[in-house]
Each structure stands twice: as structure tokens, then as C-alpha cells.
Amino acid sequence: MAYELMPLPYDPQALSPAISAETFSYHHGKHHKAYIDKTNAALDGTDRQGLPLEEVVAMARGSDQALFNNSGQSWNHGFYWHSLSPGAKTPGADLAAGIERAFGSFDELKTKLSERGAGHFASGWVWLVEKGGQLSIEETHDGDSWADREGNPLLTIDLWEHAYYLDHQNARPNYLKEVIENHLDWDFAADNLQRGSTWKYPG
Numbered sequence: 533m534a535y536e537l538m539p540l541p542y543d544p545q546a547l548s549p550a551i552s553a554e555t556f557s558y559h560h561g562k563h564h565k566a567y568i569d570k571t572n573a574a575l576d577g578t579d580r581q582g583l584p585l586e587e588v589v590a591m592a593r594g595s596d597q598a599l600f601n602n603s604g605q606s607w608n609h610g611f612y613w614h615s616l617s618p619g620a621k622t623p624g625a626d627l628a629a630g631i632e633r634a635f636g637s638f639d640e641l642k643t644k645l646s647e648r649g650a651g652h653f654a655s656g657w658v659w660l661v662e663k664g665g666q667l668s669i670e671e672t673h674d675g676d677s678w679a680d681r682e683g684n685p686l687l688t689i690d691l692w693e694h695a696y697y698l699d700h701q702n703a704r705p706n707y708l709k710e711v712i713e714n715h716l717d718w719d720f721a722a723d724n725l726q727r728g729s730t731w732k733y734p735g
């Protein structure tokens with residue numbers, strides 16, 4: 533069965549002005565859709581069709597760069613839509629305790645996420661990851677993914693220009709500030725932490 537473009541879990545207007553409906557129309561409706569379509573086309577008629585998307589990413593890593601990029605980006609964007617929230621949230625007790633252990637405070641985590649995201653050269657992703665009970669901030673370049681890496685991704689932010697250029701032009705730090713202050717879904721992060729295993733792309 534082919535992978536599907538998962539619907540946005542909120543109204544595309546709901547994160548404006550940090551992320552506008554126009555950005556979602558391109559980012560979800562065109563970019564994410566193209567990654568899904570190209571992944572499906574590459575797998576069509578092969579014995580890899582129907583595998584969980586995470587397994588496709590793992591199999592393509594290091595062996596098929598085009599499939600790795602497209603399957604990784606398919607997964608990353610699904611995870612990113614869920615990492616975002618219309619309204620500001622705060623971490624629940626277990627997640628908050630892990631954040632304090634690793635970063636000292638929730639404010640310090642937000643500062644570090646902003647710095648790492650702003651400092652990342654060119655396209656990629658910044659992630660909050662749990663490994664062996666320890667939280668850390670990680671970065672991947674281009675279409676590289678945390679779908680098949682060691683550790684449990686809790687949240688991600690897209691650092692590609694297509695994620696913010698219509699709304700913030702070149703000012704990636706402004707996009708990061710608005711998203712990190714007001715639009716990260718800490719309930720999604722807490723669910724991922726509690727499950728203790730990597731989120732699965734729906735389907």
C-alpha cells in the first residue's frame with residue numbers, strides 16, 4: 533500500500549502569523565506531498581512496498597540516496613506537523629523533570645533550541661531526542677532523519693527555508709522564536725517520551 537499525505541492535525545490558519553496558511557499550503561500541500569509521491573514511485577512494484585516508512589528510511593540510508601532523502605523527508609514532515617501546536621503549551625511533570633536534568637530549566641532548553649536552530653548551516657532539522665533517559669538537542673542535515681537513529685525523537689523543527697521564507701523571509705531566528713515560544717506541542721513530546729519508542733508514520 534502506498535503512503536499517504538497525512539492531514540495536518542490543525543487548521544492551516546491556526547499557527548498564523550508564526551506560520552501562515554499560505555506556508556502550509558506549499559509546505560504540506562506541495563513539498564510534503566512531493567516527498568510522499570516520490571517515495572511511493574520509487575517503491576512501486578518492488579518487494580519493499582508496504583513496509584513501515586521508518587524501515588524504508590533505515591534500508592535506504594547509505595545505499596539509495598534519492599529514496600533516503602524522499603522517505604526521510606516524508607517521515608520528518610509528518611513528525612514536524614505533530615511537533616507544532618496552535619497554542620502555547622508547557623511540558624508535563626515527567627518531561628519537565630527530564631528537561632531540568634538535561635538543561636537546567638525549560639527556558640534554558642528553549643534558548644538552546646533557538647541557538648542550535650539558528651546556527652545550523654543551510655537546510656536541515658533540529659531535534660529534541662531522548663537516549664537512555666537523557667535528553668539532548670541534535671541536528672540533521674538536508675533530508676536526514678531521526679526515524680531510524682538510536683534514541684527516541686520527542687520534537688523537531690524544520691530549518692529549511694521553505695518552512696519560513698514566505699512569513700519571515702531570511703529571518704530564521706524570528707521563525708524559531710515564535711515557534712518555540714508559542715507553537716511547540718509539548719504534549720506530543722511527552723507522549724513520545726512515555727511510549728519510549730520512535731513515533732511511527734501513520735498508515
Ligand code: MN
Pocket residue numbers: 559563609690692694695
Ligand atoms: Mn520542510
